Amino acid sequence: HCVYKKQIKNDMIIVIIWVDDLIMAASDTHLLNQFKEVMQKKFRMKDLGKISYFLGIHFEQKEGEIKMSQDKYISKMLERFGMVNCKPSPLHEKLEYNSSEAVDPKNYREIVGSLIYAMTCTRPDLSWVVSRLSQHLSEPKAENMNTAKHVLRYLKGTIDHKLCFKKSSQPLRLLAYSDSDWASSVEDRRSTTGYCFSLTGDGPLVSWKSKKQPTVALSTCEAEYMALAATTQESLYLTQLLNGMDKKIYHCTNIFEDNQGAISLSKDPVYRQRSKHIDVKYHFIRTVVNEGKVNITYCPTEDMVADIFTKPATKSKINKFKRFLFGN
16 A cells, blocks of 8 residues: 556556655656656655665665665664663574563563564564564563563674665566474464565565464474465465566465475365364465465475574574575
8 A cells, every 4th residue: 555656658667655755766767757746746845866764774776786774773773772882692592581570661662662673674583583572562571671682782793784685687586485483482382483585586585574373283284384374375465566566477486385294285185184173264375376376395494594583593594594584
């Protein structure tokens, strides 16, 4: 509802609107200038020129390349929460501390809210830990606050991370990685869904998510199948969005999955005794697969990029998948 397109023969203009801010892109400079003139006659508007800063996101452009970062936003965040002079630290496997002491919920929510915006825009590496922190907004404990501050120290050392989009001679195509961590929540034994999407084989990501599943999965296969359903839903949405903005060239998304049982279940109603209890809403995957809208392919666990959306994004994992995550 924020994206508008106008097609004139072979030329096209796309306008993205957020409250009173607009981003405009066109295949023809004359068409872009013509649209600006029409808009300025109808509304009081200021042309800020080539995009450089938008909603806390810094854009760097050069021939055939666009970089997105939030270095200024993160710097202000560190200053706001008194962490400017903190010591940078990597993310570790275990991020929770043994303390049940209550902390100021207002301060905690402000930190987590700021982290959510950074994670949503340009920092997919924060997805898992921010998702975990968001589950304790009502009654945060000292251990949760310590984890949040640890994430701020991690941001201090990785403030230069950027999403780097490069012009490619290869045609764009949607591909995704889907994963799940079975019964990872100690509180209620629910699993975590993780997925990520890219438009090229080299990255960077254009969509990602880490989220606790709504119900308890009784097996690894079931947890992976539920994650695959969420990934398929996002695939259908992105395909619809991209086909609305571009020519109708996005047909089948290749989804990489590391669980053979979930792949088999998505293609045929196998393992009936183990899967007949699974909610009907998750079985729409079979229809989508049969219609050729997604293609589910096996991926070895060690090559599963979405693993960092279901577990802590350690330094070794970030280094291994950095090119695909950020495009550089």
